[in-house]
Amino acid sequence: MPESWTRPPVPALPGRGRPPQLYDSSSGGLQCSRPDDVVARLYVCGITPYDATHIGHANTYLAFDTLQRVWLDAGLEVRYAQNITDVDDPLLERAIATGVDWRQLADQQIQLFRDDMSALRILPPHDYVAVTEVIGEIADAVATLLARGTAYRVSTPDAAGEDVYFDIAAAGRTSPWRLGDESGLGRDEMLTLSSERGGDPDRAGKRDPLDPLLWRAARGNEPSWESVVGPGRPGWHIECSVIALEHLGHDFTVQGGGADLLFPHHELSAGHAAALSGHPLARVYSHAGLISYRGEKMSKSLGNLVLVSELLERGVPAAAVRLSLLEHHYRQEWEWTDEGLRAGARRLEAWRRIPAASDGAVATEVVDVMRERLADDLDTPGALAAVDAAAATGTDDPALVRTAVDSLLGIDLSA
Numbered sequence: 393m394p395e396s397w398t399r400p401p402v403p404a405l406p407g408r409g410r411p412p413q414l415y416d417s418s419s420g421g422l423q424c425s426r427p428d429d430v431v432a433r434l435y436v437c438g439i440t441p442y443d444a445t446h447i448g449h450a451n452t453y454l455a456f457d458t459l460q461r462v463w464l465d466a467g468l469e470v471r472y473a474q475n476i477t478d479v480d481d482p483l484l485e486r487a488i489a490t491g492v493d494w495r496q497l498a499d500q501q502i503q504l505f506r507d508d509m510s511a512l513r514i515l516p517p518h519d520y521v522a523v524t525e526v527i528g529e530i531a532d533a534v535a536t537l538l539a540r541g542t543a544y545r546v547s548t549p550d551a552a553g554e555d556v557y558f559d560i561a562a563a564g565r566t567s568p569w570r571l572g573d574e575s576g577l578g579r580d581e582m583l584t585l586s587s588e589r590g591g592d593p594d595r596a597g598k599r600d601p602l603d604p605l606l607w608r609a610a611r612g613n614e615p616s617w618e619s620v621v622g623p624g625r626p627g628w629h630i631e632c633s634v635i636a637l638e639h640l641g642h643d644f645t646v647q648g649g650g651a652d653l654l655f656p657h658h659e660l661s662a663g664h665a666a667a668l669s670g671h672p673l674a675r676v677y678s679h680a681g682l683i684s685y686r687g688e689k690m691s692k693s694l695g696n697l698v699l700v701s702e703l704l705e706r707g708v709p710a711a712a713v714r715l716s717l718l719e720h721h722y723r724q725e726w727e728w729t730d731e732g733l734r735a736g737a738r739r740l741e742a743w744r745r746i747p748a749a750s751d752g753a754v755a756t757e758v759v760d761v762m763r764e765r766l767a768d769d770l771d772t773p774g775a776l777a778a779v780d781a782a783a784a785t786g787t788d789d790p791a792l793v794r795t796a797v798d799s800l801l802g803i804d805l806s807a
Contacts, residue, residue, distance in 0.1 A: 395506075397507075409800075414676050422713060425645055429459075436456045437452065443599045444699050449650075450717060511704055535621050537558065537668065540566070553624065577655055585655050585656060604629055638769055645676065647674035650680050654679050680722050714801075721769075743805055
């Protein structure tokens with residue numbers, strides 16, 4: 393597996409917090425994220441490495457970094473897995489457009505991502521898995537689905553073989569998953585999002601326009617691998633199903649990612665996994681809100697990106713970037729502004745100067761409020777407000793407040 397990045401220390405606090413209630417898209421309400429044993433299992437979908445980390449990415453990974461910190465404070469162990477989609481259409485298209493070998497482009501962007509995550513003090517995954525490392529395992533899973541009748545081949549004249557698609561209807565009859573379980577969306581909206589987010593609802597020969605690609609047969613100069621289902625490469629959703637099942641098992645604690653992954657990616661990854669294992673993929677499906685910039689959703693396709701690496705190169709403290717994101721609830725949709733970044737920098741300086749005051753805020757109470765707010769669907773604005781109050785009045789134990797800020801919010805105020 394590729395290396396992730398250096399894990400920052402997470403100091404322990406006196407006492408214990410509690411596992412948070414998280415908003416679960418599949419139920420439409422708050423669900424406790426407490427596992428059955430002492431190990432909380434988390435899967436967060438990783439990057440397709442064709443552009444550097446933007447603030448939208450950072451917001452997603454920070455949300456689930458916060459979740460891990462709250463779990464650790466509750467006395468739980470954490471097992472965290474993340475994929476790298478290092479072969480996919482957007483990466484190949486960017487490589488062609490820039491005249492760079494797709495493997496070289498992927499390696500460059502993965503390293504940029506590592507550097508950005510390290511600077512932001514994001515806790516790294518324990519299992520950091522590139523799709524190109526598990527091609528055989530994915531092909532075996534596709535073969536299993538074919539054998540069980542939950543996948544089928546589609547004639548592909550321009551390819552060396554046949555594409556393989558997932559049969560949504562068959563999976564719904566034979567597994568615990570049903571289309572719409574995770575997203576709660578109607579069919580018309582699913583069809584629209586499928587065409588916008590990598591699907592091919594107009595593909596001839598499919599049994600259902602929403603059936604997703606499992607295996608793309610080899611074509612022209614595209615990268616491909618020999619496999620039990622013929623030469624080709626994986627579809628998008630099946631990679632996460634296979635990696636998650638391999639490293640976390642089924643029914644794991646939380647599946648996380650950005651809100652734009654809810655459909656089709658998380659919906660269909662869950663379907664593939666259920667068809668393979670006979671069990672639900674995860675217990676809670678949690679999604680970070682999308683960030684806009686200059687009036688439009690920040691995205692690679694639109695090119696309206698605020699890159700973490702460029703902010704850092706300008707001398708912006710990584711902790712100020714982190715605080716600018718934590719100011720907003722992780723599920724909120726909001727717009728990135730320069731003033732918001734300046735506000736984060738001002739807050740960082742105020743927190744670094746929290747004075748000792750015997751008649752100020754009681755540090756243990758500050759920690760209690762931080763824990764309470766974070767246990768309520770990761771309410772980081774509420775946790776920040778508790779520290780702001782201590783910074784304004786002083787506290788009887790500044791060291792304890794600084795430790796809590798480091799432990800729960802990932803901000804090292806001594807740096």
